[in-house]
Amino acid sequence: MRWSIEHKLPLFATILLVAVAIAQLTIGYGEVRQASLALADKRLPLATKVLADLFQTGQGRVRITALAKDPAIVAFLRSGGRSGREAALAAMHRITTDTASNAGLELRNFSGKLLLRTGRFSIADSVLVSPGKDSARYGPLLRRDTTLFIAVAAASGDAERAGGGIVQQVARLSLSERTRATLTGLAGGDVTLLLGNAAGDPWTDFATIVPAPPPSVLTSRTPVRYERGEVRRASAAPVPGTPWMVVAELPSRVIVAPARAYLKTVAPLAFLIVIAGVLIAWWASRRLTKPLVGVTRAAEAIAAGNLEPRVPAGRDDELGRLARSFNTMAEQVARSHHHLEAQVAQRTQALEGTNAELESFSYSVSHDLRAPLRAIHGFARILLEDHQAQLDPEAQRLLGVIDQNTRRMGQLIDDLLAFSRLGRKEIATGLVDMEELTRTVADEVRRTDAGRKGSLVIQIDPLPPAHGDRPLLRQVMNNLLQNAAKFTRDRADAHVEVGSQPNGDQTVYFVKDNGAGFDARYADKLFGVFQRLHSTEQFDGTGVGLAIVKRIVQRHGGRVWAEGKVDHGAAFYFTLPSAAR
Amino acid sequence: MPTGVEILLVEDNANDAELTLRALKQRNLANQVFLCRDGAEALDFFSNGASPVPKVVLLDLKLPKVDGLDVLRRLKQDARTKTIPVVVLTSSREEPDIERAYALGANSYIVKPVDFEAFARAVSDVGLYWLLLNHPPQ
Numbered sequence: 001m002r003w004s005i006e007h008k009l010p011l012f013a014t015i016l017l018v019a020v021a022i023a024q025l026t027i028g029y030g031e032v033r034q035a036s037l038a039l040a041d042k043r044l045p046l047a048t049k050v051l052a053d054l055f056q057t058g059q060g061r062v063r064i065t066a067l068a069k070d071p072a073i074v075a076f077l078r079s080g081g082r083s084g085r086e087a088a089l090a091a092m093h094r095i096t097t098d099t100a101s102n103a104g105l106e107l108r109n110f111s112g113k114l115l116l117r118t119g120r121f122s123i124a125d126s127v128l129v130s131p132g133k134d135s136a137r138y139g140p141l142l143r144r145d146t147t148l149f150i151a152v153a154a155a156s157g158d159a160e161r162a163g164g165g166i167v168q169q170v171a172r173l174s175l176s177e178r179t180r181a182t183l184t185g186l187a188g189g190d191v192t193l194l195l196g197n198a199a200g201d202p203w204t205d206f207a208t209i210v211p212a213p214p215p216s217v218l219t220s221r222t223p224v225r226y227e228r229g230e231v232r233r234a235s236a237a238p239v240p241g242t243p244w245m246v247v248a249e250l251p252s253r254v255i256v257a258p259a260r261a262y263l264k265t266v267a268p269l270a271f272l273i274v275i276a277g278v279l280i281a282w283w284a285s286r287r288l289t290k291p292l293v294g295v296t297r298a299a300e301a302i303a304a305g306n307l308e309p310r311v312p313a314g315r316d317d318e319l320g321r322l323a324r325s326f327n328t329m330a331e332q333v334a335r336s337h338h339h340l341e342a343q344v345a346q347r348t349q350a351l352e353g354t355n356a357e358l359e360s361f362s363y364s365v366s367h368d369l370r371a372p373l374r375a376i377h378g379f380a381r382i383l384l385e386d387h388q389a390q391l392d393p394e395a396q397r398l399l400g401v402i403d404q405n406t407r408r409m410g411q412l413i414d415d416l417l418a419f420s421r422l423g424r425k426e427i428a429t430g431l432v433d434m435e436e437l438t439r440t441v442a443d444e445v446r447r448t449d450a451g452r453k454g455s456l457v458i459q460i461d462p463l464p465p466a467h468g469d470r471p472l473l474r475q476v477m478n479n480l481l482q483n484a485a486k487f488t489r490d491r492a493d494a495h496v497e498v499g500s501q502p503n504g505d506q507t508v509y510f511v512k513d514n515g516a517g518f519d520a521r522y523a524d525k526l527f528g529v530f531q532r533l534h535s536t537e538q539f540d541g542t543g544v545g546l547a548i549v550k551r552i553v554q555r556h557g558g559r560v561w562a563e564g565k566v567d568h569g570a571a572f573y574f575t576l577p578s579a580a581r
Numbered sequence: 582m583p584t585g586v587e588i589l590l591v592e593d594n595a596n597d598a599e600l601t602l603r604a605l606k607q608r609n610l611a612n613q614v615f616l617c618r619d620g621a622e623a624l625d626f627f628s629n630g631a632s633p634v635p636k637v638v639l640l641d642l643k644l645p646k647v648d649g650l651d652v653l654r655r656l657k658q659d660a661r662t663k664t665i666p667v668v669v670l671t672s673s674r675e676e677p678d679i680e681r682a683y684a685l686g687a688n689s690y691i692v693k694p695v696d697f698e699a700f701a702r703a704v705s706d707v708g709l710y711w712l713l714l715n716h717p718p719q
Contacts, residue, residue: 374693
């Protein structure tokens, strides 16, 4: 996939939006949860307080205390008798009819013997609570099977004498859904309320009997976390004047419900916002990049050579300006391109004309100039052959001069034509074994070497192959070696060396000799056509050889230069593209 | 009409013609040479049914009226003359001329040397070869 701006922009927008949404949801959820927990921690102690107060202010203790001090009870305990008994029962009946029907009321002596009883309810033949001295006291919660009891007792009469006793009420704790509903209604809908002994079992949630909360809950004065079936938060408080405690608790699930609700409401909203943002980013990116894509395509087309494409420039913003500038630029490029093409065509035509002229010139040279020259030479020779007897020695010498000069002019014409042909010839490049080529040329040079006084040694170093046109390079090597042989002709021990050295992606080849050399001041004249630094009497030649060398090397993308000193030899250098390329 | 023509020389340049004839004469080959001064004359020579068939045609390229290459093409296209050897003898050593001449069926292409000795040697060698050594179809 190509990561163009068109794709990157919506992608970045999407990542940004998703990140913001996730951060918003996380922070919001955390805050709502924290607030819910704080609220729960305020509500729970409040609920325990309400419950504790409810139990503390129960009427049971007041009534029992009053009953214990009732004169009828006190009189019966002191004197007994049928009438006293009736009066005591009547007093007790008053209370039992007042209180809930599930309560039983007993009058016992200090040793626990049952003296009187009212109500339909009895649990045992014993005193359940040791009463306080002057007011009723609650005992711990009691459990028989699945029923919980509350016992409250008060001492009656004179405890020191035989005439005293205990008034004791035993009531079944109401474990009904209604009780629970009432209580939880008081604490606030979802709170669970528990009641039990501070010392441990039994405990109840007013519907069933439950295990006692752990000591960590009962001893803490602030709400704590604990597990009963599920994770809950609980707050405990003692009920003053009793051995009981109340606990209010909320499941964590319920506490953090608002946070969940927050997530449920806000997450889809955030999702919608992200989707909308992505769509807008995609649309904006398309709107932004579409003109850019257009400009890019047009620029690519122009770079590839098609100068026609233009881009729509209707917009008013920066992109519109870009499009207009681009169109102006494309227009200028097209205009200068056409101008250039026209110029090239014009120049090409001019060049073709020149070339045609050159061709007809060289044709004329080769044909029209050579015919009269041949005639001059031919008839001068005939004169010399057929009429020698009539010619004195001076006339014969003059005919010899004509003979020499016509030959030389013929050579000049041939060399000039060869040089001119070189400019028009196509260069065929290939791998050329320069060492083998040099050996072949050197053999030929040695074979045709004439008029030498001493010995000739041509030393050929290992030469790397070159990239070029073999027949032309052969001519280069031939001209240079012929020159070297020619200018060492007078040496007793002529020595010519052909070598090379690398130079970047080119190779420098050289031909060095120990011959006549040349004046270094004229080194740059050596390669001109018909340029000669020696007289024809000294060394023959037309002065085209090195010009041909220069032209061939230049057409190969190389260059030539020469070093030399009069009577100390010459060195000719030329560079060619290495075969390694 | 000439009889017993062995060499038909087509050459407009009088000097070249003279030099050529002299070279042939030195080898005793000049007796049966017929000289045409331009291309038209050469074509006339062959259009006359009574003309003898030469053993070789020495043809210059640059000719008045009808160009040497035209003469060559006409000769090689005609069934009666296409077996006659044609040697192009010219001053031009331009590659296009050489290629065209061979393409049209020239049997040889000789560049006239400027040097007279070399020229005389070339002409006499050509004469000897085509008249004495070569064996044409009967």
